[in-house]
Amino acid sequence: MGDLRVNAQWDAVVVGSGLGGLSAAAYLAAAGQKVLLLERYTTLGGSSHVFRRKGKWEFDCGVHYLGHCGPDGIVTTMMRGLGLDDRIEWLPMDPDGFDRIVAPDFELATPVGWDRYLENLIDAFPEERRAIRRFHAIMQRIGESGSRADLGSAAGLARWSLRAGWAAPFMVMPYAATLAACRLSPRAVLALSVQCGALASTPAILPTAAMATFFQDYVGTGSYYPKGGGQMLAAGFAEVITAHGGSIRTNADVISITIEGGCVNGVLLADGEVLSAPVVVSDADVIKTYTDFVGLQHLPRLFRERVSRWKMSQPLINGFFGVDHDVSDKPNSNYFAIPSWDDATSLRSLAQFGAGVGSGRGFSDGAEWARAMSTRQPMFVQSSSRRDPGNSRAVPPGHSTIEVQTITPSKARLWGIDGRGIADGDYSDDPRYAEIKKIVIDGMYERMEQVFPGASSKVVVAELATPATQTRFVNNTRGAPFGLQTRVTQIGPLRPKDVTPIPGLFTVGTSTAWGPGTVGAMYSGVHAAGSIVGRDLIAEIESGAVIADTASIPAWAEDFDPLSTTRGLTVRRQSSDA
Numbered sequence: 001m002g003d004l005r006v007n008a009q010w011d012a013v014v015v016g017s018g019l020g021g022l023s024a025a026a027y028l029a030a031a032g033q034k035v036l037l038l039e040r041y042t043t044l045g046g047s048s049h050v051f052r053r054k055g056k057w058e059f060d061c062g063v064h065y066l067g068h069c070g071p072d073g074i075v076t077t078m079m080r081g082l083g084l085d086d087r088i089e090w091l092p093m094d095p096d097g098f099d100r101i102v103a104p105d106f107e108l109a110t111p112v113g114w115d116r117y118l119e120n121l122i123d124a125f126p127e128e129r130r131a132i133r134r135f136h137a138i139m140q141r142i143g144e145s146g147s148r149a150d151l152g153s154a155a156g157l158a159r160w161s162l163r164a165g166w167a168a169p170f171m172v173m174p175y176a177a178t179l180a181a182c183r184l185s186p187r188a189v190l191a192l193s194v195q196c197g198a199l200a201s202t203p204a205i206l207p208t209a210a211m212a213t214f215f216q217d218y219v220g221t222g223s224y225y226p227k228g229g230g231q232m233l234a235a236g237f238a239e240v241i242t243a244h245g246g247s248i249r250t251n252a253d254v255i256s257i258t259i260e261g262g263c264v265n266g267v268l269l270a271d272g273e274v275l276s277a278p279v280v281v282s283d284a285d286v287i288k289t290y291t292d293f294v295g296l297q298h299l300p301r302l303f304r305e306r307v308s309r310w311k312m313s314q315p316l317i318n319g320f321f322g323v324d325h326d327v328s329d330k331p332n333s334n335y336f337a338i339p340s341w342d343d344a345t346s347l348r349s350l351a352q353f354g355a356g357v358g359s360g361r362g363f364s365d366g367a368e369w370a371r372a373m374s375t376r377q378p379m380f381v382q383s384s385s386r387r388d389p390g391n392s393r394a395v396p397p398g399h400s401t402i403e404v405q406t407i408t409p410s411k412a413r414l415w416g417i418d419g420r421g422i423a424d425g426d427y428s429d430d431p432r433y434a435e436i437k438k439i440v441i442d443g444m445y446e447r448m449e450q451v452f453p454g455a456s457s458k459v460v461v462a463e464l465a466t467p468a469t470q471t472r473f474v475n476n477t478r479g480a481p482f483g484l485q486t487r488v489t490q491i492g493p494l495r496p497k498d499v500t501p502i503p504g505l506f507t508v509g510t511s512t513a514w515g516p517g518t519v520g521a522m523y524s525g526v527h528a529a530g531s532i533v534g535r536d537l538i539a540e541i542e543s544g545a546v547i548a549d550t551a552s553i554p555a556w557a558e559d560f561d562p563l564s565t566t567r568g569l570t571v572r573r574q575s576s577d578a
Helices: 019-030 074-081 114-124 126-143 148-152 154-170 175-181 186-198 207-222 229-241 286-294 301-310 348-361 366-378 430-452 465-472 520-535 536-543
Strands: 005-010 012-016 035-038 050-053 057-060 090-092 099-103 107-110 224-227 248-251 254-260 261-270 274-275 280-282 316-323 335-336 379-382 401-409 457-467 505-507
Touching: 012 019, 012 261, 019 035, 019 074, 019 229, 019 280, 019 520, 050 248, 074 520, 074 536, 090 229, 099 186, 107 114, 107 186, 114 207, 114 286, 126 154, 126 175, 126 186, 126 207, 126 348, 126 465, 148 154, 175 186, 175 207, 186 207, 186 335, 186 348, 186 379, 224 348, 229 248, 248 366, 254 286, 261 280, 261 505, 280 286, 286 505, 316 430, 316 465, 348 366, 366 430, 379 430, 430 457, 457 465, 505 520, 520 536
Parallel strands: 005 274, 012 035, 012 280, 035 248, 099 335, 280 505
Antiparallel strands: 050 057, 090 224, 099 107, 254 261, 261 274, 316 401, 316 457, 335 379, 379 401
16 A cells, blocks of 8 residues: 555544535534544435535435434434534424325324323314323323433343333334234224335334334424435534534545454545545445445454345435425425325235335336336325425525425336446446336325325425435435335334444444434534543533534535535545545
8 A cells, every 4th residue: 555645634524415424524523533534425424415406406315204302302402512503403393294195085283282292183073082091101102201312222222121111021022913902903003114114214124113113203292304405414414524623525435434453544535545544434335334445454353244134225316306386385294195095905005005005026027016106105295395485595586396205226227227327327327227107106296296286396406315316425225315224123222323343433324323303413413522522522512512613614605505514525625634
């Protein structure tokens, strides 16, 4: 390696600018560390970044809604600890129904408040009052008994189980098994299962504890969206990093985390540059972190075997649509659109339905799978412009953005491609790929029409992101934006933590104990920063401490554009000695 260019010394190098990497870098910088954040893409944010089309339309890739954003919420606390609480404003969604499940002749609103949720459930299924009460009691008891801090250790999970009491046996059961144990009808099971898609999972795999945590996050604390769009989070973290002497480089492709004497000593970039540091924080895909960046040969045998057993969550298809249609008359809600009740004939049929369409199992032909999925699979429909009508960057006046999302198989052949040419985008020119995308988009138009009648005929901009898109731009294994699958063998302390078997290497993001999702990713970053500097930063900020020097953070102008300040930072944000 004598011909490689060795660069300046850093206290810590953070690889990847998802919200886990950004929060880790921001807290490290605020705590006095000399930090360098590297991002392989042109823009910060990972799966949470936004993109624009035709100069008029802005689409949010991953920040759809967050819980815990009230005055005492952990998200508010994390922002306050960095001095960002006065510039990241949280817009509440409809408290009467932040999620709405819609199907033919049916609507169920998920409101803020457990008692109100029970009322809505009974109104939706009046003939199943007893089963509904049983379901609600289990989910509330488990949800209110846990906390995000419990997820980091076996002792925490044990305390959660003790607090859950009689409901504890349900915690590790698949959510589908809990629904069946409550003796709900197939229709009720289908209606209460579709929100699993918000965790990129299915009820047959997702543990009941994870679903109860989801309900507690939103039913228990409310649902919010950041004013100005999801890019505001990346912009805020970036300002803290640079204000405290840290540097940020985009278009910086890390190909190796270098190890010497069993310890981390820096990273190697694709252009041959070596950056030395005693600490590396990886917000990259956790499997690729160990297999590609570190190398399995550097891992202890038992941990190496553990890595080989990890399973990724299902990837997502995301449709982004700009429409000449005003949706402001609709509630500020997410919608889970069920196309029909045809698959709700029995619990067995629902199990086969979830396995067949969502995973692509049983389909040998991509077009056959796409047609079945387009006609049968429930989808998540939402409008970022409806969440934040004051964001003039998002849409032209009188127009709206609509996003449609659902889980999908990761198998390249079902998308008409062979899995090659992902990095350079060559796959996108394949006519078979285009054919399958067209089928999927047509299905998305149908779900859009269920939620926003008249919108599907007024589409001005349409774009579809597939698992190949996610792999190409974010480099996730199998295109899975939610990281490791949330299953009973991969929940809480059974997931990777911030500390790793390699001294100096830390991991953050949606695959860690505190993920998946936006809140878990940010929380993991604060944890990692605390482990590195030897301080319990979570306890400090929960007691009201502000880690950042707020006076050093520049004020934002009224026309502040978070996207323009978080892309193309290779030179502009690099420190003078980097």
